[in-house]
Amino acid sequence: MSSCPSHGLMPIAQAQTRLEQAGRHQLLPVETISIYEALDRILAEDVIATLDVPPQANSAMDGYAVCCDKFCTQQPYVVSQRITAGVAPQPLLDGTVARIFTGAVIPEGANAVIMQEDAVVAADGTVSFVIQPDAYDNIRPQGQDIRQGTRILSQGTRLSPAAIGLLATIGHAKVNVYRRLKVMFFCTGNELVEPSQPLASGQIYNSNRALLASLLKKLDIDLIDGGVIPDNLEATLDALQQATQQADVIMTTGGVSVGEEDHVKAAVNQCGRLELWKIAIKPGKPLAFGYVHETPFLGLPGNPQSVFVTFAILARIFLINYQGQRDGLTPQFALIASDFAIKKAQTRTEYLRVKVVHGSDGLRLIKHDNQSSGVLSSAVWADGFAVIPAGQIVSQGDLLAFLSFSSLLLA
Numbered sequence: 001m002s003s004c005p006s007h008g009l010m011p012i013a014q015a016q017t018r019l020e021q022a023g024r025h026q027l028l029p030v031e032t033i034s035i036y037e038a039l040d041r042i043l044a045e046d047v048i049a050t051l052d053v054p055p056q057a058n059s060a061m062d063g064y065a066v067c068c069d070k071f072c073t074q075q076p077y078v079v080s081q082r083i084t085a086g087v088a089p090q091p092l093l094d095g096t097v098a099r100i101f102t103g104a105v106i107p108e109g110a111n112a113v114i115m116q117e118d119a120v121v122a123a124d125g126t127v128s129f130v131i132q133p134d135a136y137d138n139i140r141p142q143g144q145d146i147r148q149g150t151r152i153l154s155q156g157t158r159l160s161p162a163a164i165g166l167l168a169t170i171g172h173a174k175v176n177v178y179r180r181l182k183v184m185f186f187c188t189g190n191e192l193v194e195p196s197q198p199l200a201s202g203q204i205y206n207s208n209r210a211l212l213a214s215l216l217k218k219l220d221i222d223l224i225d226g227g228v229i230p231d232n233l234e235a236t237l238d239a240l241q242q243a244t245q246q247a248d249v250i251m252t253t254g255g256v257s258v259g260e261e262d263h264v265k266a267a268v269n270q271c272g273r274l275e276l277w278k279i280a281i282k283p284g285k286p287l288a289f290g291y292v293h294e295t296p297f298l299g300l301p302g303n304p305q306s307v308f309v310t311f312a313i314l315a316r317i318f319l320i321n322y323q324g325q326r327d328g329l330t331p332q333f334a335l336i337a338s339d340f341a342i343k344k345a346q347t348r349t350e351y352l353r354v355k356v357v358h359g360s361d362g363l364r365l366i367k368h369d370n371q372s373s374g375v376l377s378s379a380v381w382a383d384g385f386a387v388i389p390a391g392q393i394v395s396q397g398d399l400l401a402f403l404s405f406s407s408l409l410l411a
Ligand SMILES: Nc1nc2c(c(=O)[nH]1)N[C@H]1C(S)=C(S)[C@@H](COP(=O)(O)OP(=O)(O)OC[C@H]3O[C@@H](n4cnc5c(N)ncnc54)[C@H](O)[C@@H]3O)O[C@H]1N2
Pocket: 187, 188, 189, 191, 192, 204, 205, 206, 207, 208, 209, 253, 254, 255, 256, 257, 258, 259, 262, 283, 284, 285, 286, 300, 301, 302, 303, 304, 306, 373, 374
């Protein structure tokens, strides 16, 4: 295990690269599904358009299709045909106009559409116009959206509502995607009690189970909830080994620190190998990554806020790469002025829970007073994380990288 020599901790960027490479090394099978089931799934092939969209030039307005060469605004025109959306028009007769509606195909011989608001219909049914049209006015040309033969979506795209709409635009009812990633997850700790059960002295409610399940669902992961593993090595070994039969990836919370009641690391070392441990991240330092036999394993620290941060900053990278995602891998961040100061530099890069507020001179980041790794309420209050790189102090007004929760969690 390589690590940062000064503090025995691996820099976050190095851990992220290792996790990305490990995730890319894995391959999921491909399946064909309906586009109506495909939201948030990962495309397993490039999609090439087999037709132009729109397939024919059509009208952008309700009005009249005209030929604007030799056009005269004073002249009354005979309306020689009526073209509605969905029908094939006849060629436009010389010296006439066609009544046309939005989305209807432009007839051969017409090269502009005049809106009906700019037309005057006489009692005899002829039409004159108050404007002189230019060629292509109010015409949506063939292939304006998509040209036949172009790649419209790339392998590795997470299918958004717009991407699914685009597949339908070119007539695809089905799409090839990677099978959903199966993650089996466990919480560890003798102190844990499930919500709704009575709480005895020394016990706490298991919040990581609900938290981690929700974080995984955000990535469209197929969950297997393994429940709680008690704090002993045999139970931990059993649970991890059984999980290799059921899941693509195993995740745990807790038990990765240095106390003799922390058995997860020891169990992974016994039935597999640990590749990463101790990252320069605050909170979340004891994040562990390795393999149980050959099944990838992610051990998140037990503190609920450490679960949230290590999931968003580290585990997510491994998971989305394993899912096959190759676009949008880097969360978007904004640089926003800090409304607070940090006078003491840290040895770990810190992810502070902050809110974005409107100050008199623009946006500002305010931080919650309680940044403890055991605290979840400040994460509900916050909009995202401000990143304070290891070794840096912050003065009021400094620009900080702000990562919104939505950019981190919507994959
Ligand atoms: N001597 C040292 N002690 C600790 C170090 C260290 O470097 N030296 N690191 C600290 C840091 S940083 C962290 S983070 C924690 C991580 O410890 P573990 O991953 O072993 O987690 P646990 O000890 O099992 O639990 C920590 C904390 O979180 C609570 N917890 C655990 N699971 C849940 C759950 N499912 N729901 C709610 N809360 C949970 C648990 O009760 C503990 O309070 O280690 C430090 N110690």
